């Protein structure tokens with residue numbers, strides 16, 4: 001079964017590269033498929049590009065890798081998502097990365113779930129940089145990937161997907177946890193960009 005990724009920018013391409021290298025078929029959904037044909041072709045024969053509607057129809061798992069401002073329209077584009085797993089990799093970033101536009105009493109993911117009728121929304125792939133999605137290998141640990149969502153089966157599927165590309169994928173329970181995972185993404189952004197530490201690091205989990 002294929003994985004669809006809406007958006008073929010930094011995150012979309014990084015996840016598409018990782019999944020196709022693992023042998024999965026990936027269908028990108030974009031506004032202008034012709035504009036992305038050459039870039040997607042570089043990922044090899046397992047990757048293809050289509051319209052958003054075609055990509056959503058193609059798979060049971062759809063990853064949103066688009067700007068937060070575009071999320072509501074995509075969520076509403078289907079009257080019924082038919083039980084699809086809708087993975088929210090977005091963050092409701094304020095301009096200039098000054099903070100989040102949604103939070104504490106709700107989250108981008110919970111707002112998405114209100115709009116995407118019949119979708120099983122799972123928050124994942126939002127808490128680290130795209131470079132870590134393309135390549136999870138570090139000599140000194142395994143990048144951490146928290147995952148939350150209200151449907152336990154959907155959550156398990158996404159945990160397995162994240163683990164398949166090398167993340168230490170961790171079950172963080174119900175979708176309400178996105179209220180904590182979206183600000184957690186800001187911690188990575190703060191360190192990487194605002195504090196100038198660069199993008200070549202990831203958070204890892206220690207346990208005893």
Ligand SMILES: NC(=O)c1ccc[n+]([C@@H]2O[C@H](COP(=O)([O-])OP(=O)(O)OC[C@H]3O[C@@H](n4cnc5c(N)ncnc54)[C@H](OP(=O)(O)O)[C@@H]3O)[C@@H](O)[C@H]2O)c1
Pocket residue numbers: 006007008009010011012029030031032052064065066067068070073074089090091092093125126127128129130131
């Ligand atoms: N960059 C990171 O390291 C990172 C890490 C974690 C999470 N995120 C989050 O992931 C999301 C994507 O970030 P990004 O860095 O990948 O952004 P990006 O490089 O700007 O790419 C965004 C992609 O979304 C497409 N797009 C925009 N509106 C669309 C629509 N209505 N339907 C379909 N595609 C649409 C754009 O295509 P067009 O050419 O048509 O504009 C482009 O392919 C954001 O919400 C961001 O906060 C980013």
